[in-house]
Amino acid sequence: MSTITRGSPGESMLLQGNEAIARGALEAGVQVAAGYPGTPSSEIVESLARAAEERKLYVEWSANEKVALEVAAAASFSELRSLAAMKQVGVNVAADFLLHLAQYGTRGGMVLVSCEDPGALSSTNEGDSRQYARMMEFPLLEPGDFQEAKEITKWAFELSEEIHNVVMVRSVTRMSHASGKVTLGKLPKKGAKARFRYKGSLTGEMEGPVASMPNSVFVLHKRQQDKLRKAAEIFESSPFNKYTGPERPDLLIIASSVCWLYCKEALQLLGIGHRVGLLKLGTTWPLPRRLLEKHLSATDRVLVVEELLPFLEENVKVLGAELSERIGSIRFYGKRDGTLPSVSELSPDRVATALSTLLSVSVPSPPEEYHKGVQEAADAGAPPRMITFCPGCPHRASFWSIHNALAMDDRKGFVCGDIGCYSMGLYPAGFETLKTLHAMGSGTGLASGFGKLGQFGLNQPVLSVCGDSTFFHAAMPALVNAVHNQSDIIMVVLDNSGTAMTGFQPHPGLSQDAMGRTAPAIDIAAICRGMGVHVNICDPFDLDQTRSTLLQMLEHGRGVQVLVLKQMCALSPEKKSKKPYEMSLDPDICLGEACGCNRLCTRVFGCPGLVWDKKIKKARIDEVICVGCGVCASICPAGAIQKREAA
């Protein structure tokens, strides 16, 4: 049974923020959900997929976020309630469709959940998708705790149906990946029947073609803005906006999302709850004007606490300017004046520090002597952990071969990277093989461009890498581009049979769909061959074959060539806890520092399962960590590392 269908109405459960969002969608009667995996959003679609059979839903992992939003929209156009979930960067992928969707509007309740990652805990950026709500004129809701994550999602469907437009629910890592107590509500009995009523005028709301054409734009755009005004009116009395504190506070804090919890904690820590007011906003676009006027009138100092860009701060300031004659002069504090840091995530400590300065109070902390001592002890005795590939990870072996082939080729060839665990190829973990890293699919797109610079004198070999899921997501158009425009590139597909980084969600290359049903697997090599590309396939654990294949491809050099390196992720459920080889290291054969290999196995290869033993000055297998992939046996020049097939 899925976690989100367990428990009865009225019962309280410990739910992850993402599970609470998914449960809210279930309680609202969602029937279709789609998404593309991305931390910290993945568990929303995953939980719904697990509940699909029991709740009679249709849930899919789409090829990318734009398609996910389109799949969810089709359900809405057919008068069903639907949800699309993605991480902040996914909203960029979906944005073109989103602009048109928000302009035309929706029929069945439709919710877009965007999970953002302040502090880039699991991202390559600190993108802020709240901007889309203002830019594309649709409502934005931000839950402030776990119960609200459920309630606000549920209510978002109702709001969407009331105004006939898509509603964005925005979460952050500290909400999505945190857990808290959630009291369950009822699950609806029966779902609606899908029907697409396409007969009618181009500007019909609940019937007629769902389309935006130049001659209908102004009608639709005006209608869209009316919807937004209606939402603002509804927000004036929303229970998701709450105020706690004195009637006339010395300072008013306006906060949204998990920052509300940070503010509550900071106020308690500093003991200043009697002086400071805390206005928590759950409806952050459009802002409820009269509610803001009431609270802004009661104070002359306002601190806006939010993560990422000063979105709320700027919007409150615009309202403040418009209301200035009635609310008087207000001194605003926030990100723009440096009261709060403008990058990274916030925390109770960061809020407390800002408040301590504004209100001249001190932040309680452990005794100075302890604080200083423990810092020194940790600096001296807790060496940092740089992230690395797991023991037995195929990417370590792949980058070993790519790196060595490029070194042997000796023409300063380089690799354009892409998004996945293999992004760590930028680090020593992947022998610093990657030289570019941007968005999903951008490795092959950039390679396509680099590969055309021969006429301007760029004579370095150009490679790109991308994972199997990334291939379907965004690398395919880049590959098409490279083939048609006759760019000279080698694309290496690091096929580890799953969307490994986010937890093994299936993708179009696998024979299973999100709900666990059998699905046609689309063959990456066949797609490439269909484009007229020559494809090689190797097992990256076979270092010799992989390197020699790459060298041949580098020598050939012309046009687009693809190498598929196929080996399942070490953490994949099929592989986990099964050792193909028992590894051993013969200390009599290992020559240690006298070898001349300069500790190739440990200093360079860097697998966590193979350690340099400082006492005996030789390498050693760590039995607890080694997963027995067997690759290190191929790299020891002395032959000290041996592999034996496991029983």
Next chain:
Amino acid sequence: MEKTTLPHDPYNVIITGVGGQGNVLASKVLGNILVAKGMDITIGETFGATQRGGSVMSHLRISAVSSWSPQIPRGMAHVVIALEPIEALRVLSDYGNPETLVISNDRPVYPVGVIRGEMDYPEEAALRERLKTFSRTLVLIPATDEAVKLGAPILANIILLGVLAGTGVLAFDRNHFSRVISRMMPPERVEINMKAFDVGMRMI
């Protein structure tokens, strides 16, 4: 539903380790035990990219009255449970205070820098001394060694929960653990987890 009194409210527990050691599961099990005891629990964690050989941390806020921030303020940890000993020290440097109780596995997982021979992992005695200096009480136990005896090193996380139960700071026992683990694990894994919990209980 039985109510428990807490030594402090909120009572702050950090479970730390290296990605892949079962940190998240341990926090979920403990959280569910305490929810079943009527507590209001907030757990903050990081996973994703941080999982790949990096330091990981779960923050548990245990309260009889309300939910709290998923991040514990600095210097405010009451208990640190570490699946890896230098992670205990790392967490203490941010969240410790002279009253913090530390329960730690003694088994090192070497950072890549140490594997490469670029950095030094502290000597066992020196590490023990540091942890002792910066905690009220240190319980340093061979959880991985005991887990290997049970057939799976991953069980170190459950052994440490057994130790926590043994200390009595949070008033939960074998029965509370049994009810939660039976719900969270496939039936064939329940017995071995119970054994691991018992091993931990006996180690204190």
